[in-house]
Amino acid sequence: MIKIGIIGAGRIGKVHAKSAAGVKGVEIKAIADPFMNAETEAWAKEQDIPNVYTDYHEILNDKEIEVVLICSSTDTHSKISLEAIEAGKHIFCEKPIDHDVNKIKEVMEALKKSNVKYQVGFNRRFDHNFMAAREAVKQGKIGELNVLKVCSRDPGAPPVSYIKVSGGIFLDMTIHDFDMVRFMSGAEVTEVYAMGGVLVDPAIGEAGDIDTAVISMRLDNGALAVIDNCRRATYGYDQRVEAFGSLGQVAIGNDTDSLAVISNADGVTAEKPKLFFLERYMEAYTREVASFIDAVINDKPTEVNVEDGLKPVLIGLAAKLSLAENRPVKIAEIEAKFGL
C-alpha cells in the first residue's frame, strides 16, 4: 500500500482525495490545511483519512508517506514542491507551479538532483474528448497538422478579487489552452500575438485584466494555432478543439448532461454544455490522479512533467507582453529573460 498525503483541503483537494481513494493499492494517510475546520474534519473522517493537520510539514515529515498531492493556493505550489522534493516525496502539483519562472526553475533544478516523480495538474489532457482528438492527430488521421483551433470559454467570470491575484487571464485561464496547443500538436509554440478586450465586465478592465482574447501562435512544426477565450458563455463551459491538417480535420464538442433533443415549434433543441468544470472534468481528474499513481508504482515517466508545467507559463508571459506592447513576441525572448 502506497501512503498518500494531501496538502490543501479546498475544493480541488477534496476532488483529488476522492480520486486517489478510488485507486487500488493507495491509502490516504493524512490531509493538511491551514484553515482546517470541523466540517473538513468530518469530511476527512467520512473518507477514512486518519490524520488531519493544519501544518503540512507533518505530512512531509511522515516517513511512511511516499506521495503528496499539492492542492494548496497557487502562491505556495513552488515552495511546497521544493520542500517535498527535499523530503523525497513523489509530487502531484496543481497547476500552475508558479507564475514566477525563476521559482519554476528552482523546482526543475531540485528535481534534476532527485529521483521523485513530478506531475502537474493539467487535467484537460485526461479528458475523454481531448484524448480522442489527440489520438487522432497522433495516429496521423489528419495528416500533417496545419491549423489548430482551441476555443475556451468559461460559463462566468470569477470575482474581481480573484482576477486581481490570478496573474491575468493568460496565466490563469489561457494557460490550460496553451497546454492544449502543446498537447494536441505535439509541438512547441515559438511566437505569440494576442489581442484582447474587456467585453464582459468593466470591473475586470479596472483590475488591469482583460476578459476576452484571441491569441495566434506559430508552432515549431510550421503549423499555426489560435485560441479564443472569453470569461463568460451563457450556454455553459465551452471547450472545443479543432485540428486541421493535410488529410482532414478532427473536432470535439462539449459534453452535455444528456443527449435528449426536443423538437417543437421553437426549433430542435439539444442540451447546453455542462456548466460546471468539476462536473465536466470529474472523470479527467480521476484519470490524472490514477495516471500519476501508476507512474509512481510502476516507475514510469509522469504524463505531464515539470517541463509541461513551465512551457505554458512562458507562452502566457509572451502573450501578456504581446498584449501590452501590441506586437508579436517570440518565446525565445521570454526564455532569454530567464536564462532558459
Place this chain on the structure above:
Amino acid sequence: MIKIGIIGAGRIGKVHAKSAAGVKGVEIKAIADPFMNAETEAWAKEQDIPNVYTDYHEILNDKEIEVVLICSSTDTHSKISLEAIEAGKHIFCEKPIDHDVNKIKEVMEALKKSNVKYQVGFNRRFDHNFMAAREAVKQGKIGELNVLKVCSRDPGAPPVSYIKVSGGIFLDMTIHDFDMVRFMSGAEVTEVYAMGGVLVDPAIGEAGDIDTAVISMRLDNGALAVIDNCRRATYGYDQRVEAFGSLGQVAIGNDTDSLAVISNADGVTAEKPKLFFLERYMEAYTREVASFIDAVINDKPTEVNVEDGLKPVLIGLAAKLSLAENRPVKIAEIEAKFGL
C-alpha cells in the same frame, strides 16, 4: 421540341408547369382546367403557355401535343389516363391513379395495348435525401435489409371536408410511405397490420378516419417494416427513413432552411424542418418531371410505372381492412378480391 399539355391548373399543376418549363427541348403548349379563371390565365401568359382551355379534351385532341401531365382532381385521374392512352399521349399522372383498384386495372390493361410512357407522381423517390438512403441500401452499404422504419408526419391536418373525400389516411397520406417502403427495400409488402387512433382532432374521427397510425409490414425478402404517421407535428414536416441491416444502418433527417445553430441559456437550438411540402420537395418535383421527360425523349422505362402506382393502393386497402377488423391482412387477400 416536345410539346406538352397540362391537365389541371391547381397548385400541383402550376408546380409541374414550372418544372417542365425548365427542361430542355420541352415546350408547354396548353393548360386546361374546368375552373380556369383570369388569375390563372395571367399566370399562364407569364409562363409563355400559349393555350388555355377549360376542357382538357382540347389538349387530348391536339395532335402536336405528345405528352400530358395529369394534375386534375384524384377522381378524374384514371378516366383521363384512359382517354390520354387512347389518344396516344405519354402520361405523367399525379398519385394516386385511383382509389378503385378496378379502375387502375383498366389503365394497366390499356397501357399493355399501347406504347405510351406512364409515370405516377411519387415525388419522394426524387428527393435528395431519400435517394441517398436508397442508394446506400442498393449498394449494399447496410448489407441485407432487416428492419425499415418510415416516419411521416404532416405539419397539420387538412380540413375535415378534405379528409371526408380523401379515401382515408392510408390512401391519402400513408400511400407515399408505402411507396417509400417499396422504394427503399426494393421488395414487396406481403402482409400488413395497422393500429390507429384519433389523437389530433375528434372531427377526423367523426368523419370516419384516423389521424395517427402505426403500421407494421412483412416484406417478401424477409425484412420487417414499420411506418408511423401523424397528421400534425408542431415542428414541421417530419419525413425520415431508417434502414437497418446486417452491416449497419442508413438514416436520413429533415431539410431545414439553414444550418444555423444558436447556443444560449435555453440550450443549443437548430432550425426545425421545413414546414411546407412544396418547399421541401420542390427539387424533387423538378427532378421527377425531368426524369419523365427523359424517359419519353430517350425511350426509357419510367422510374415510377403503373405497377408502382397500383401496389401502394393495395397495401393501403390491406391497412384499411386491418384497422377495421383488427387483424393482420395479407396483400394476397386484397389481390384476390380484384383477380390480381
Place this chain on the structure above:
Amino acid sequence: MIKIGIIGAGRIGKVHAKSAAGVKGVEIKAIADPFMNAETEAWAKEQDIPNVYTDYHEILNDKEIEVVLICSSTDTHSKISLEAIEAGKHIFCEKPIDHDVNKIKEVMEALKKSNVKYQVGFNRRFDHNFMAAREAVKQGKIGELNVLKVCSRDPGAPPVSYIKVSGGIFLDMTIHDFDMVRFMSGAEVTEVYAMGGVLVDPAIGEAGDIDTAVISMRLDNGALAVIDNCRRATYGYDQRVEAFGSLGQVAIGNDTDSLAVISNADGVTAEKPKLFFLERYMEAYTREVASFIDAVINDKPTEVNVEDGLKPVLIGLAAKLSLAENRPVKIAEIEAKFGL
C-alpha cells in the same frame, strides 16, 4: 450502517457490489455464490467484503443483514425473493422476477403481508438519457403523448445455448423495452401485435426463437407505441427512444466514448455507440442501487416495484402469443389466464 448481503457473484453481482460500496452508510457484509471460487474470493477480499459463502441461506439467516441484492440466475429469483421476504430482508432483485407469472404472483402476495422494500433491476430507468426523455414527457414538453418509438438493438446475439433458456427474445431482451414503454409513457399497454423474423442467425430460429422483431402496442391513454428489436447491430449497442406528442417530440441518442468527429475524403465520421452494456449503463447501475438504498434508509417507495416487474412479463407473454398465432393479443387475455 446498513449491512448488505449479495446473492450471486457473477458479472452483475460484482457490478452491484461496486455500486453498493459507493453508497454512504452501507456496508457489504457478505456475498454468496454456489460456484464461489478462489478468484471471486480474492475479489471479495479486495472489496473488503468480510464473508464469502456458497450457500445464500447464510446471508438470509444473518440477522445483522437488512438488505439483500439478488443477482443469481433468473430461475432462482422468485424462490430467493420469497425466502428473503420471509426473512424480513429488503430486496433488490435483478430482472426478471420470473418467467412464470404464478411465481411472480406468489412474490406479490408475500410482499403484501410484509413490510420489506422490493425493487426490480430495470436499470435503464436510471440512465441519464432515458431519464431526460422521461422528464421531458412528464413535464408536458411534448404535450399529450401520441406515438412512442423504442429502438433496441444489441451489438451481437448471445450464444444459442443461452437463447434456449432465455425465455425467448420478448422475455429476455424486449422486456427492457416493454419497461421503457411503461416508463416513458406513464401508461399501461393494453394490446400487442408482434412481427418477427430470423434474420441474424438461423441457429436462433432452430432454437425456436426469433432475432428481429417489430412490436406495436396500444396504451390505455390512447397513444400508440412501437418497439423494433434486433440481436445484432454492427455499430454497437443501439438504444433510442422517440416520444412524439401534441406539442412536439423528444428523442435521445446513444452515448459514445468521445465526441470526436473526423472529416476527411470519406465523409464526416463520429464515433459509434458504446459497444458493451456494462460500459453504457454503469452509471445507471450505480444510480439504481443508490436509489434502492435510499428507499430503504428513508422509507420511501422503491422506484421500480414488484408491479413494474410483473407488467413487462405479461406484455412479453402477449407478444409471444401474438407472434405464435399472428394476431393482436390483449393484455387482459394474458391476465385472465393467471386470474389477475
Place this chain on the structure above:
Amino acid sequence: MIKIGIIGAGRIGKVHAKSAAGVKGVEIKAIADPFMNAETEAWAKEQDIPNVYTDYHEILNDKEIEVVLICSSTDTHSKISLEAIEAGKHIFCEKPIDHDVNKIKEVMEALKKSNVKYQVGFNRRFDHNFMAAREAVKQGKIGELNVLKVCSRDPGAPPVSYIKVSGGIFLDMTIHDFDMVRFMSGAEVTEVYAMGGVLVDPAIGEAGDIDTAVISMRLDNGALAVIDNCRRATYGYDQRVEAFGSLGQVAIGNDTDSLAVISNADGVTAEKPKLFFLERYMEAYTREVASFIDAVINDKPTEVNVEDGLKPVLIGLAAKLSLAENRPVKIAEIEAKFGL
C-alpha cells in the same frame, strides 16, 4: 422589360446569365466576350440571348440595355465599370472591383457623379446559412458581439499560374472572409494581424504567396475577429462562421448533398461538405442577381455597394503588410496611403 447585357462569358458569366434569366421582367439582350467561340454562341442561343459580341462596347453603346453584369477578368473590372457608369448603365460587378485602391477610388468618384446602381459580387452574403447567422446577430439573439470566427478552406489550391496573378491569398481568397467579417458584425475592421505559412504546396511559396493563414482583427465595436484559411481541405469546401456574444452564440455548418448518415463498424458517417463552390453557392448567385435587379427596378440601394467592394481590399492590403512586416497593421495606415 429591363434589358441586360453580360460582359464576360466565362464560368461566372454563364452562372449569372442563368440567374438573370430566372428573374421576372428581365431580358438578356446581349453577351460579350473577347474569346467568344462557337460553343459559347450555341450556349447563348439555347438561352435565347439574341446578341453575341466579342467587343463589350457594343453592349455599352446599346441604348436599350439598362443593366450590365461585369463578369470579365479581374484586371478589367474597374475600367469597364468606369465606361459603364459613363454610359449610364446600372452595374453588377464581380468581386474584386480592383486590387488597386486608386482604381476603386476612381469608380467611387464616378459613381458619386452618377445615378447608376452599383453592386459588387460578394455572393456569400446571399447564402442561406450566412444570411441566417447574420439575421441572428442582427436581431440581437447573441447579444453584443464579442468574438467572430470565420473558417474558410477551399477543397484544393488553384494552379500556381493563377496564384501568381491572384493578388495573393488575402486579396483572392480571404477577401470573401473579410467581407463576411463586415457582414456578420455590421462593424468595421480597424486593425489586422496576419500569420501565414506554406503548408499545402511549396510551389505556392515559390510564387511568393502563402496557402495557410490565421488573421486576427479588431473591430470598431470592440469585438475581436479571427479568420483561418487554407487552400486545401480534403473533405470539401469548408466555410463556417461562429459569432459569439454576450447572450450566446450562433454557428453555421456546411451544406451537404444529403442528410444521409451511415452507421456501421467504422463509425457514424455523414456526408462531407459540397465540394464545388458553384454547387454550394448556386442559390446565393441566383439570389444576389435577383437582389440587384430588384434594387434597379424598385430604385433601392444595392445590398453590396462600392464601399463594400473597397473595404475588404483595404483589409486585405493591411493583412499583406502585416504578414510582410510581422506586425499588427491599422486599416487607417492603409487608408492614409490612398488619401482615404
